[in-house]
Amino acid sequence: MIVKTFGSAIRGVDAITITIEVNVSQQGNRFYMVGLPDSAVKESERRIESAISHLGFRMPRTRTVVNMAPAAIRKAGAAYDLPIAIGILGASGKIPADAFGRYLLMGELSLDGSVLPVRGALSMAIQAQQEGFKGLVLPAVNALEAAMVRPLEVYGVSHLSEVMQFFSQPGSLKPVPAVPPERSCVTFDLDFSDVKGQHNIKRALEIAAAGGHNAILIGPPGAGKTMLAQRLPTILPPLTLQEALETTKIHSVAGKLPQHASLVAKRPFRSPHHTISDTALVGGGSQPQPGEISLAHHGVLFLDELPEFKRQVLEVMRQPLEERRVTISRARSAIDFPAGFMLLASMNPCPCGYFNHPEKACSCSPGMVQKYLNRVSGPLLDRIDLHVEVTPVAFSDLTGHREEEKSAFIRDRVIAAREVQAARYAGIAGIYCNAQVNSQQLREYCTLPDNCHQLLKNAIQQLKLSARAYDRILKVSRTIADLAGSDSIGTAHMAEAIQYRSLDREGWR
Incomplete structure (x- = not known):
């Protein structure tokens, strides 16, 4: 007897x-x-x-053939256990x-x-x-995540016996209701x-958040x-439903979604260590998985102490920064991962950190300063919209009693600007903010x-800016x-x- 069940393979x-x-x-x-x-x-x-015998049944002792089509696609992982087990039980006459x-x-099966x-x-x-299935049966811990897709019926199960009962006694399981999170009411521990002080830096980060700029x-x-960078997510606008779905898909495929979660409610903030490899940053591997730039999709990728990263690692970001996606190519296939992230980086101006400092003298020679700055290539810096000089905080600011502006007020201005951009680009798919528009x-x-x-x-001629810098200035x-x-x-x-x-400007590089 031949029985057909259906599963899924993840590609990208x-x-x-x-x-x-x-x-x-x-x-x-x-x-x-x-x-x-x-x-x-x-x-x-x-x-x-083992799972079937735990239910009191036995595997067929006759010839059993399991075919997984299409055969051209490699099937990986243990998640096919459940559809194969149900197919065997159906072909053996144990369930209709x-x-x-x-x-x-x-679903993956344990021995019990x-x-x-x-x-x-x-x-x-x-x-x-999309393919017209009536329902989806999968582990209970993944049910809320899948239940966001309607009108598909999603059934969460914890044991193989529940699946057998579901097909033997229709109605024994109830679909999982979708409980979308309130994306506009997320809270932050930072603000x-x-x-204290640094008002010009806060202004620059407000501009970056409003337009999605690097x-x-x-x-x-x-x-x-670092303190300022960590607070950038607190002024970003809440995720739209479409952005939340795209972000959740990536985190789900990477296994980074918390258990019993439905959607990613906050914009991602990824801060990898400078020892990260290029594969971990952009994605890949023998079974390609999304990297940090994809996990930061619709969020922020923060690279602290930028010159300490390997140059090879930084250079692989150049193409994704332009195309907002990364393509992992293999001999048999090519897989695209979304990579629409905001790049936020920080760096010292020299090895000792005090080049151009208003009070402390720099102990580095000009050659050392130039060598340190050259760790970050010009083409990569050209793709960064805002170069912001951070000066030391004045003592009067540190000890003053002036009340600083809260993130909520800054976020309101950012949201208002994003709403203007959303109306402007309403007819263009995949464009949410100014940083995403192309040259045309x-x-x-x-x-x-x-x-x-x-x-x-005048600025282009005096600073000898590139055509890319010209576009960046227009967007900002x-x-x-x-x-x-x-x-x-x-x-x-x-x-x-x-x-x-x-x-x-001359004097920096």
Whole structure:
């Protein structure tokens, strides 16, 4: 008897439906598994045999063939245990098999029949809904995540016996209700009001948050670079539903989603150590997984002490920063991972940290300073919109009683600016903020009056800026105008945007 069940394979952040055919015949007594399974899938025979025997049944002692189609796609991991086990039980006549075709099943089995968590539940649910499946059966800890996809019915199970009962007695399980989190009411432990002084740096980070721009903070040790960077998420606008779904898919595939979570409610803030490898940063591996730049999708990637990172690691970010995605290529396939992140970096101006310090003398020679700065390539710095010089905090600011502005008030201005941008780019798919527009769209939405055009021309000629820097200045000036509530870009907006190109000035590099 031939029975078909259905599972999913994850490729990148999307799912592909896998048809699992089980044929139990009377000729022979061996177990065969075909369809390009890896070692973990082949080992499922022993796990399934133990789980079935724990329920009081026995594996068929006749010829059993399990085929996983399409055969051109490699099947990896233990998440196929559940659909294979149900297929074997159906082909053996232990449970009715007429309802299998309407459901997609995934789950790893323990030896006692418990159903263990899987990765990529949200991607599986989206694919199942698109292909017209009635429901999805998967581990209970993944159920809330998948239940966000409606009208798909999602059933969370903890044991193989529950799945058998579900197909034997329809109605024995109830679909898991979707409980979307309140994305607009997330709370933070940190706040910008904790930072004394540094108002110009707060202004720069407000601009970065409003337009989704990349930024780098350059200053001496103890000036507050890391402290300010850690508080950037507190002024970012809440995730839209579409952004939350995209972010959750990536974290689910990577196994980073907390148990019993439905959606990622906060924008990601990833801060990898400078010893990270290029594969861990951009993704990859023998079974490609998303890296830190993808885990920071719709959020912030913070690289503290930027020159301490290996140059090779930093250079692999150049293409993802432009294309907002990363392609992992292998001999047989290529996989795309989203990488629409804000890059926030910090660095000292020299090895000792006191180059250009207003009070302390730098102990580094000019050659040492230049060598230190050259650890970060010019092409990478060219892709960073805002270069912000961080000066030491004055003693009067540290000891003063002035009440600093709270993150909530800054966030309100950022949200207002983002709403303007959302209306502006409403008809363009995948564009949420100014930093994401391409050169063609930039000419349409960032037209300049004559006085601004002349100001920008002078800056380009004097600073010898690249064409990419020209685009970056236009985007930043458009964001500054949005924060000011202006429909057009003015000279004040343009001048402020130009002064955020400090590393392009002679004397820094």
